[in-house]
Amino acid sequence: MAGKTYNVGVIGYGMSAKVFHIPLILVTPQFKLHAIVQRTPKPNDDASKDHPTTKVYHSAPELFADSDIDVIAITTTPDTHFAFTKAALEAGKHVIVEKPFVPTSAEAQQLVEISKRTGKLICVYQNRRWDTDFLTVKKLLDEGTIGRCVEFNTHFDRYKPVRPETWKGTLGMEQAGGVIYDLGTHLIDQAYVLFGLPSAVTAVFSNQRNDGQAEPDSITVILQYPSGGPLVTAKAGVMCVETEQLRYWVRGTNGSFKKFHLDIQEDQLKAGLKPGDKGFGVENEGSSGTLVVLEGDKPKGSTLKNIEPLTYASLYAGFVEAIEGGGEAKVPVKASEARDVLRIIEAARESAKTGKTVAL
Structure with a gap:
């Protein structure tokens, strides 16, 4: 039936x-x-x-x-x-x-x-919990491939010199607008999935465009975890002139992983493709990340393709x-989890305003 x-x-x-x-x-x-x-x-x-x-x-x-x-x-x-x-x-x-x-x-x-x-x-x-590169990073950490994670850098940098005329650029933070609620929500949510609530948050918000607007367009948020946990840095900038934008740089006690380029599902959806179509979510092999692990006492690098995509579906x-x-x-994605991510964002806002680290 x-x-x-x-x-x-x-x-x-x-x-x-x-x-x-x-x-x-x-x-x-x-x-x-x-x-x-x-x-x-x-x-x-x-x-x-x-x-x-x-x-x-x-x-x-x-x-x-x-x-x-x-x-x-x-x-x-x-x-x-x-x-x-x-x-x-x-x-x-x-x-x-x-x-x-x-x-x-x-x-x-x-x-x-x-x-x-x-x-x-x-x-x-x-949806970016189902980015294929994020799931690849999660698998590396879950399996202990690079050992205990000591630093986790996650970036969403772009070159966008003109501020968007949408809530992402003009709706104030009091109404959940701006970069911390747009890209920051993704970056912080992914860190939350991997490591849970941090013990303290330090943040700097800036206007890299220098366009005279009060609303910041770029963020650096540092999440601290208890002893033995990683130092997490989440960054989103709009004046990043690069041919390849850094996405992840993850360092562990036995290795590291570095990845450039964004997950391709958003661009594919904008182009009219959908989950189930041939190649949906599958990244070009040339965009694969680099895995470095210790062999004996020497680091050895290799190309690491993303895992098979699960897709936003x-x-x-x-x-x-x-x-x-x-x-x-x-x-x-539970409402209680989104609430916790908002707690981290609120701590980041307080830190950026006061110039002090905020304990959670």
Whole structure:
């Protein structure tokens, strides 16, 4: 007997919906794209034309009132996430919400409690947990290939001299805007997955563009862990003129791993490819990382290809498993985990403001 199909409603019809969520919904067998909220369709940007068999609403309350919807994907700007997630849960819907989850860890905790009260699940779309290079790094650390990790450097540097006119560049940090909530959320979430909550956070925020804007565009965040743990540095800069951008530099007691280039899934999704297509998530071998391990007392280097990609579709597949009976334990990115990442971000903001290290 075929399993249940869950109707999904999507709030928002910008890049997040079109590139990241709707393609993944369409390749998830148990999910059906049932409705989209697009507030102001345009002749060349009309959800009803792109998805003619899907309902189109012009406000979120219409979606919450649709009794046929089981799951709501929230793809709007982060300042809307708390109100929309709360309303969706209280309307009896499971929720998948774009990162950053909400502006504050206090709001995140409120949603954790509402989720428990309503019995409806929240999954946060931290898709870069399924970057193939990150999973390769995780495998190296889990298997002890480079020994105990002593330093973990994670970068998301680019050359982008013009500030984007979106929440990523103009929405203030109080509303979960800017680089610390955009790229910083990814970098810090990956460190959290590997090492858990740090004991202390030190951060420097800067305006590398020197464009006169108050909102910083670049960050350096240092996470300290108890004795024996790694020193983690997360960096995102916008004036990095390189032919190859550093992504990871991981050092351990028995070796190291260095990787350039970003995971390719985002670019493939933007180009219209989707999980399941031939070559999706598979990086060019020329972009492989370099592994160095001790042989005797001498370091020996080799090229290390990424592991076989699991792809971003794994996040949606995992959420299906949770909804089908796995419960909170099976949610791929729990709201409580996103809350902890927000705690780290809040400590980084305090550190950047005061010039002091902040204990967690």
